[in-house]
Amino acid sequence: MHTWIFDLDNTLHDASPHIFPHISRSMTAYLQTHLRLDPEAASTLRLTYWRRYGATLLGLMRHHGTDPRHFLWHTHQFPELERMLRREPYLHGVLRRLPGRKIIFSNSPVHYARAVVRLLGIDRYFDDVFSIEHTKFRPKPDAYGFRRLLRRHRLEPRRCVMVDDTAENLRTAKRLGMRTVWVTRSKRVPGFVDVRIGSLLELPRRLNLLT
Structure with missing residues (x-):
């Protein structure tokens, strides 16, 4: 069996219609706040790490020493998750x-x-x-x-x-x-x-x- x-x-x-776009926005906002980037630079870096490493998190851990638990907690908050499913x-x-x-x-x-x-x-x-x-x-x-x-x-x-x-x-x-x-x-x-x-x-x- x-x-x-x-x-x-x-x-x-x-997850494509609502959840993935929400995560992308949350990750960009995280990069803006914690790396002190403007919105365009944060979005570009997020995509660069995603393409290079397969996950934005891996790039942040490798190049910036980002705490993965902190990053994942703050980028996966969904006040209206049931509606988005x-x-x-x-x-x-x-x-x-x-x-x-x-x-x-x-x-x-x-x-x-x-x-x-x-x-x-x-x-x-x-x-x-x-x-x-x-x-x-x-x-x-x-x-x-x-x-x-x-x-x-x-x-x-x-x-x-x-x-x-x-x-x-x-x-x-x-x-x-x-x-x-x-x-x-x-x-x-x-x-x-x-x-x-x-x-x-x-x-x-x-x-x-x-x-």
Whole structure:
């Protein structure tokens, strides 16, 4: 029986319309305040670090000695999180139909990830929410966090299925021996992806491809 490892944002819910723009604005404001930059310079630096390191946080830690917990706390505040959430239709039914353990593996901080899971009403389906703090702030696609998750739950990679909207995260999962499911509308599928789905609704019907 598989252990299902799910990404959170843009996999179990749609973060693009409201949540991701809010985080981007919050990060820019953080850089303005703590690095004393004007809005344009702060936005440029945020994007530069994101493109170079895959996460703005990594650039701030490397070049400015930023405290990651302080940064993540202040950039992931959502007074109206429930209103901003865009739920995947029939998500509960999909999760109920998947046999095996389920874990969330997210690059977001634990306070935000747990709040989203609670508001989606899906906490009962998951054994753990494995957040960026658990990776010692080495986010996906870094293999370090994957290995920590596997050790924490005593998992064999060959018995795990990684479900994610980001291809590079799946590349790492595949290298470690996991099966991979890419949630995307892309028609071009790289070799490290075992199953491509346009929506989580398709997942229970594709189980035969993951055995």
